[in-house]
Amino acid sequence: MNVIPVAMATGEFRCTAYSCRVAKQRQRLSRDTIVGCAVTLADAEGLDAVTIRRLAQENGVTPMAMYWHFNDKESLLDALAEHLLDNVVLPEPTDEPWDVQLRAILAAILAALRPHPAFAGLAMRRVLAAESGLLLAERTLGLLAEAGLEPRRAAEVATFLLCSVITLVASDPEGVAEPSEEKLRRKQADMQALSPARYPHVIAAAPDLVECRSGEGFFTHNLDLLVHGVRASR
Amino acid sequence: MNVIPVAMATGEFRCTAYSCRVAKQRQRLSRDTIVGCAVTLADAEGLDAVTIRRLAQENGVTPMAMYWHFNDKESLLDALAEHLLDNVVLPEPTDEPWDVQLRAILAAILAALRPHPAFAGLAMRRVLAAESGLLLAERTLGLLAEAGLEPRRAAEVATFLLCSVITLVASDPEGVAEPSEEKLRRKQADMQALSPARYPHVIAAAPDLVECRSGEGFFTHNLDLLVHGVRASR
DNA sequence: ACCTGAACACCGTTCAAGT
């Protein structure tokens, strides 16, 4: 969290709790500072809060200033996606078996996305475009070839694996990091109020169903599931 | 496609190519007609085109009329999600082994979502709320218990499986059904222009990577991967 | 019960212009 709460003296521009830059000495804007601001904003208030106008305001600048740094909002989102992919710390190739290495790669992606569930879903649009994304794809395809998959099948599996890992993080219905604790309890109560005759398993699993996404097991177990799936489906 | 193109005589309201209701005899609005309109609109122009104001216009009605039928846009999207889940034709329970039945359920979900890639992703938010979604969850949890998974693990896997199937459809970067053929070729060309030293596998797989999502194999093979994964990770 | 009118606080984006 590189949020910088500031108590403003001058009223030069509105300075919210999530203001991303200090007012006194406003250095020049850059793509990176804007992306950084967008990241903290999305983390704190969800992707919907990431707005051209809001970003401008956070930086004490006119909305139109953004258009010098980005062509349009689409390319701003692209930059957010690439920020995620750039944060993936890809493990060096080893002489371990393909499945161990594949798991390590997927885990690395997971680790980079988990801090940002609000916009992890954006990563998908740049895996085959950004350099860091292509590197992931390259390594994944290589390992799948090593596993003995024919090319077409390797492409299908690689695409699916990357999407699945992203989904593992982004599937959370709430866009924001903290699903508010309150809503979760209500959801659980709703489920347990169902007809016990028709939904016995759902009722019994209600606490797990609402909680499991925030446990460590959800990620490790389902990564295992994926890798086992690849091995078994050859 | 229940799109009704109309050659308007009167100018009573603007009638686009995707107008969802005929002008001459405007019967009453209902949640169902609005949802139907939203579905064809999303299929044709993407989810972004589904707008309170646009829906009103398509139905020759004031934007505010929507607010009698839906509390807000969120609940409109909820209705879209439930429309998807309602279309799942759940296979009857049989005495086949659990994995065969599980695959059949996942395939049924897939079949319901595939016609609507633009908003298939919405399904996630209502699986544990809508009746038809809860039925899916119930059956899935039952089969996973039958497979011998402990409750917590079953909840994790069920959540992941449902998300993954949805992702299988919704992961397409383009929101619209037809990714425009033109862009696909450009994407493929971009990839094949990469450094052959650094990205040999990506370059070789370029055609497959851009095409594989529209082939039948992408879905059947990855469904198999998931089911195999469940079996192997017990 | 079902819909309209007017208004509010937001969006993304373009174009010309300033320094």
Added chain:
DNA sequence: ACCTGAACACCGTTCAAGT
């Protein structure tokens, strides 16, 4: 090179009012 001002065509939503 970097940013502003004014304007345009959109959003979702509220509130009071009409039939």
